[in-house]
């Protein structure tokens with residue numbers, strides 16, 4: 148970000164709800180079905196059909212509201228009218244000025260808080276695919292529509308413009324995704340489109356409290372796109388202002404390949420959606436039964452899980468790497484760490500192995516027997532396995548399960564006893580007199596050379612840290628200390 | 629004063645993909661103007677003390693259980709569309725993203 152400016156971002160996150168059926172009809176809500184097989188008179192908007200609201204979708208929406216600390220209010224549905232073939236009825240049913248959830252907040256791992264303006268219920272649209280010129284209609288191109296997604300329930304969570312950087316936006320989406328998954332509302336898969344993000348981006352002179360003119364950027368299909376698009380767009384706007392120009396309020400499209408945003412072709416009609424209350428639906432009032440369902444069966448929120456790890460680590464006098472904590476929570480491996488610590492594994496080492504090696508294969512890691520994982524961590528912590536050996540055994544454990552001690556024995560990883568290790572160090576010292584002189588003379592750079600040689604001589608059985616300390620002891624002896 | 633011109637009717641017809649003859653367009657100008665005048669007449673009423681009403685009967689929370697019901701046969705639906713291709717409905721070229 149150029150000096151003297153700050154970025155201001157508000158995010159709109161659309162989340163497909165994990166219901167069995169669509170929002171207003173009994174068509175299945177499934178991913179990847181044959182085109183136009185999950186459609187009925189209601190979601191096609193055929194004359195005489197009437198929408199009826201899905202109770203489960205309401206419960207999930209209220210759960211999201213509860214988790215985000217929103218006020219859950221009586222709400223109504225509106226028709227958002229527009230001319231576009233992705234909705235067969237030419238309008239989308241959404242909540243407009245009276246949404247179900249308002250005024251919440253989301254605290255991010257770094258302690259910053261992002262306000263939640265609203266989280267409302269609406270239906271998804273169909274999927275359009277542009278087809279190039281075929282020559283059939285005087286060389287004109289056309290589009291194809293699949294209405295399977297039309298009517299699938301969504302909750303759109305709208306943040307306040309409280310986000311100040313691309314990285315914070317990323318952290319917000321990860322945290323919100325964790326909340327959506329914890330409430331059971333979503334599978335959180337951004338790549339499959341279960342989670343879609345639009346970003347409202349503006350810039351302003353640092354210290355100003357007036358919002359600049361914003362652009363809404365669409366087509367952010369991954370966290371990477373989100374970060375890149377915000378950085379690009381902020382830079383573009385600053386350059387525009389620096390050159391004496393002004394930002395135009397418009398919707399822009401992120402082009403992932405080119406790494407730029409460009410304005411969408413202007414719509415055929417201006418943004419006048421002629422909202423009016425949906426006459427076929429009655430108001431939604433959060434009664435006791437709905438509110439109870441909205442708080443029932445909730446899994447731990449990411450913030451609760453962070454607190455839980457912090458408490459366990461504090462009780463063990465261990466310090467947890469914040470980055471590793473985020474990784475294990477995101478990959479659902481925090482319970483594995485806690486279970487391993489519970490049966491005696493070193494907390495810091497268990498977290499490190501989970502966040503690094505186990506995290507590389509999260510599906511296998513989630514199936515890992517916590518006791519076997521704990522045993523492995525203990526073997527490494529007790530010096531029975533070197534770090535390298537421990538990682539190899541963990542790899543095998545993830546692959547096939549079993550007992551880490553058996554795997555270590557099968558791989559020939561017997562613990563190197565101290566005498567054997569010292570003998571290996573002494574042999575290497577004898578073979579490298581020049582390097583040894585440099586080492587004794589205080590050249591720390593050659594440490595790696597000796598450790599490498601000893602590792603080679605012991606076929607990786609030695610522990611690097613132990614080798615270093617033996618080397619240091621020999622140097623002190625040589626220097627007569 | 630309520631009213632609608634022929635250009636506006638033509639524009640809306642184009643957006644709705646309705647092909648209308650000049651005669652039909654002129655007819656609609658008259659009909660729509662009459663409708664708008666009627667709405668205009670209603671707007672003269674003083675409704676300052678009347679809350680907005682979307683439903684005649686006070687009813688809330690009409691909900692259904694999340695249970696899968698029958699869908700339509702795809703061939704039946706596609707047969708009702710002007711054209712279909714690869715199981716999907718053919719529509720005029722779309723040059724912008726969804727709203």
Ligand SMILES: [Zn+2]
Pocket residue numbers: 169172173174185186187188189190191298
């Ligand atoms: Zn349906």
